[in-house]
Amino acid sequence: MxxxxxxxxxxxxxxxxxxxxxxxxxxxxxxxxxxxxxxxxxxxxxxxxxxxxxxxxxxxxxxxxxxxxxxxxxxxxxxxxxxxxxxxxxxxxxxxxxxxxxxxxxxxxxxxxxxxxxxxxxxxxxxxxxxxxxxxxxxxxxxxxxxxxxxxVLTDYADFLRAKVDLDGIRPLKVVVDAGNGMAGLTVPAVLKDLPLDVVPLYFELDGTFPNHPANPLDPENLLDLVQKVQEVGADLGVAFDGDADRCFVVDERGVAVPPSALCALIAERTLKQSPGATVIYNLITSKAVPEIITAAGGTPVRTRVGHSFVKAEMARTGAAFGGEHSAHYYFQEFWNADTGMLAALHVLRALGEQSGPLSTLMSRYSRYHALAETNYRVDSPSAVISRVKSLAADMFDEPVTFEEVDGLTVTSTGWWFNLRPSNTEPLLRLNVEADTQERCVQIRSTLDRLVSPHAA
The missing domain is CATH 3.40.120.10 (Alpha-D-Glucose-1,6-Bisphosphate, subunit A, domain 3)
Structure with missing residues (x-):
């Protein structure tokens, strides 16, 4: 067998x-x-x-x-x-x-x-x-x-999404789209045709050998071509999709990456204008700005574990209108609670096109805190390392902290938090840090490095 x-x-x-x-x-x-x-x-x-x-x-x-x-x-x-x-x-x-x-x-x-x-x-x-x-x-x-x-079903798919976010009437926008030789090379032309958009294509040729760069925009190295092209042509924004085009990543007119948490907050606020008082799902390592903005917009924020199965389950259980993850997965009730990068991209284009300012200004109100790129540690025993961090954290940080053991360990204090959790897909511990200042983020990560690195495999 x-x-x-x-x-x-x-x-x-x-x-x-x-x-x-x-x-x-x-x-x-x-x-x-x-x-x-x-x-x-x-x-x-x-x-x-x-x-x-x-x-x-x-x-x-x-x-x-x-x-x-x-x-x-x-x-x-x-x-x-x-x-x-x-x-x-x-x-x-x-x-x-x-x-x-x-x-x-x-x-x-x-x-x-x-x-x-x-x-x-x-x-x-x-x-x-x-x-x-x-x-x-x-x-x-x-x-x-x-x-x-x-x-x-491509035409039906495109018509369905275009009906959900109407881009007719927005100001003309120049957008660079990096398909990474993945499926966005098929879907973007179908969805964005005949709209007030000047689309500058990058790597739209379908090629599963990925001859230009890996189709993984979560790695900043894979956004470099997009950033360069946005700056070169003076685009209003750039959008990158992963290989199967279910996630989208955005850079502003300067070529600066927009945090997926900020996009979660933007789309949540737009959703709540259409569905006042609705529930919105966010995962536990999304920026704390997300529940703050959901609450301020009159919605009910519900926190869940990392991973699409957990988000979809909470979407169904709560009847949520929208859900977002730090990894650029965006879930919509009107899309059968499933994730779609294309619908998220349409929301960003509509939000930018219905006002006159640049994307950097629009997104500044949704990025309230500082965060570091996710750090991965390869360790022999993730559970033992997490226990060690918990036992030493209070003394190491020399300030009051609280602990939460849902999806790894979350340690929170005034002005900062971090989460250390085992990967669901790889033999790794993943660290996410957010704080009021970038300096504090670096200090916290350095402290965690000292605690975790001696146990690295």
Missing amino acids: ADLSQIFKAYDVRGVVPDEWDSAVAELLGAAFAELAGATSVVVGHDMRPTSPGMSRAFAKGAASRGADVVFIGLCSTDGLYFASGSLRMPGAMFTASHNPARYNGVKFCLEGAAPLTGTVSLEAVQALAEQWSENGPPASECRPGAVAERD
Whole structure:
């Protein structure tokens, strides 16, 4: 029996092809997913990676073997797959490894209405059934084999998003868009066409080998081309998408990166104008400016753990109108509680285009505090290191602190906080720091370095 534990991660399937998995495994996953979901139909899409077409077709074959009719939408962004799942009311599977290097591929699953996997249809259940069937194949199905039909949903996806944020009537804007050779090269032209926008494209050619730079805008190194082009052409802003285009990152007219927390606050405030008093979700390492601005706008802020499964669960439980994470994932009730970088980008364009000032001025009111880029430590025992930090923190910082042990350890004092948590996807401890001043941020990180580094692996 195959051991698939190396490719099943906290939120999705992801691994090196063909070393860790291949089309035969993809077919098993399709059969297991369709069986567990009891699906009469499944929607399947894929990104531009060289292995994605073949592996997604194999998945579709597996799903059809268990009686599910497959709607194969081909090339799409992850939020394009969520759109298809929501609008067609089908469970879905998106073949992508997001920002990972070209040798990787993966699957992001959802249930009908873009809902996260849960209960008897969990990642763990899909893994277990696929492993069980790996030796002799699935048992004979009593259902007729399903059909696989191709369908293009790009135009419907673009029309849906454009109807949510109307850009007609805004002042003309020049925007540089870096697609990173990822799926935004397909979606941006469809969504932003015929609008008062002068779009300057960077790396719109679909190429899953990522010849220009990794499609991971969370790394500042991968924003350098965007920053240079914004400055070169005098653009009003720049937008970068990750490989599967479900996250967007923004730089202002100076080429300075806008913190995703500030975008959370901006979109939350705009959402609350449309839905007064609504609930807004934010994760525990988002800037404390976010709940402050939500409250000031008359909304109800609800804090949750890091990770899309936790945010989506809270969105559903509370009926929240919007949710945001520090990692540039933005979730919308009107988008089936799923995350979409494109809809977030439209909100930024509308907010900038309906007033006359530059983006740096607009965003200044949403960036109230200072933060450092996330620091990662590779340690042998994350739990032991967190316990050590907790036991020594009060003495090390020489001022009153409070502790919270939800998703790692959060230590808070007057004017600053930090969170140290195990990664859900890698063998790392992640440190996030925010304070009233940049100097204080650096001091806190230096203190944590002294505590954590002796235990580094």
